Amino acid sequence: MPARPIVRLGHPALRTPAQPVAPGALALPEIQELIDDMIETMRAALGVGLAAPQVGVGLQLFVYEAALREERDPGIPLHAVINPMLTPQSGEMVYDWEGCLSIPDLRGLVPRHPAVRVRGLDRLGRPLDYVAAGFEARIVQHEFDHLHAVVFLDRMRDFKTLAFYDEWERYMVGGGEAGPAGDLEDEGEDELYEAGGPEGDPDGTEVL
Ligand SMILES: [Zn+2]
Numbered sequence: 001m002p003a004r005p006i007v008r009l010g011h012p013a014l015r016t017p018a019q020p021v022a023p024g025a026l027a028l029p030e031i032q033e034l035i036d037d038m039i040e041t042m043r044a045a046l047g048v049g050l051a052a053p054q055v056g057v058g059l060q061l062f063v064y065e066a067a068l069r070e071e072r073d074p075g076i077p078l079h080a081v082i083n084p085m086l087t088p089q090s091g092e093m094v095y096d097w098e099g100c101l102s103i104p105d106l107r108g109l110v111p112r113h114p115a116v117r118v119r120g121l122d123r124l125g126r127p128l129d130y131v132a133a134g135f136e137a138r139i140v141q142h143e144f145d146h147l148h149a150v151v152f153l154d155r156m157r158d159f160k161t162l163a164f165y166d167e168w169e170r171y172m173v174g175g176g177e178a179g180p181a182g183d184l185e186d187e188g189e190d191e192l193y194e195a196g197g198p199e200g201d202p203d204g205t206e207v208l
Contacts, residue, residue: 003041004055009103009151013056018147020060020083026125031059035080035123038063047101048076049139049208051146054102060084062143066135066206076136081128084120086144088113089131096135097173098142098152099165099207107168109161110152112138135206142208152208 007013025031034057042050042063049064060083068075093111100106115133118140122128132140142152156162163172 002037003044004037006041006045006050006054006101007056009153011056011102013053013058014102014146014151015149016053016058017149018051018053018058018060021121026082026121026123032123034059035061035063039065039078039080042101045101045207047208048206049143050101051143053146053149060147062147064136064139064143064208066139076139080123081118081140081143082121082123082125084118084128084140084144084147086140087117087119089115089117089133091115094138096138097168098138100142100152101207102146103151103153105165107163107165107172108152108156109158110138110142110155111157112141112155116140139208 038050048066051062052059063080065078066076091114094114095109095111097107098110116137117131120128
């Protein structure tokens with residue numbers, strides 16, 4: 001299960017809509033190897049999600065998993081989702097920080113639906129139908145977007161929140177530094193900055 005190279009923004013695979021996995025193709029060894037490789041690649045890159053176009057494969061397939069971070073947090077178990085359809089559940093859009101393995105070192109605030117119904121197939125071809133909420137809903141929407149040639153930058157509504165990781169950590173997530181964060185609050189945008197990391201995660205290192 002070798003890790004595969006992750007393509008970066010500018011690679012056409014990220015801007016080409018992926019094709020559905022053909023019925024029956026899930027049983028092929030190359031598809032099962034692809035899924036294993038994607039899991040390995042995601043874990044090696046310390047990501048919480050990875051879509052097939054990010055390894056240069058134009059198929060509607062993504063994997064995700066978030067490790068347990070603290071005792072009260074059960075984490076998000078490993079999922080492989082094939083040919084997904086998402087249906088947003090009711091609720092106001094929620095802003096939180098996102099990064100992307102294909103857009104290294106950048107963070108930005110992205111609005112997402114707080115919960116989505118996920119339908120598709122698992123890696124054995126069995127039907128999936130469940131509701132993802134919170135951080136899991138954010139991951140699923142981010143990865144689903146990759147299957148449709150959309151990256152998180154396309155979803156941002158204010159590029160003033162776009163930042164390199166070090167600067168983001170220092171100035172934008174309440175690292176105790178005076179100055180720019182205060183300036184931003186003075187502009188009346190503090191509501192955007194109260195979201196913190198994903199679901200309260202303080203280091204916000206998750207990339208998808
Ligand atoms: Zn991504």
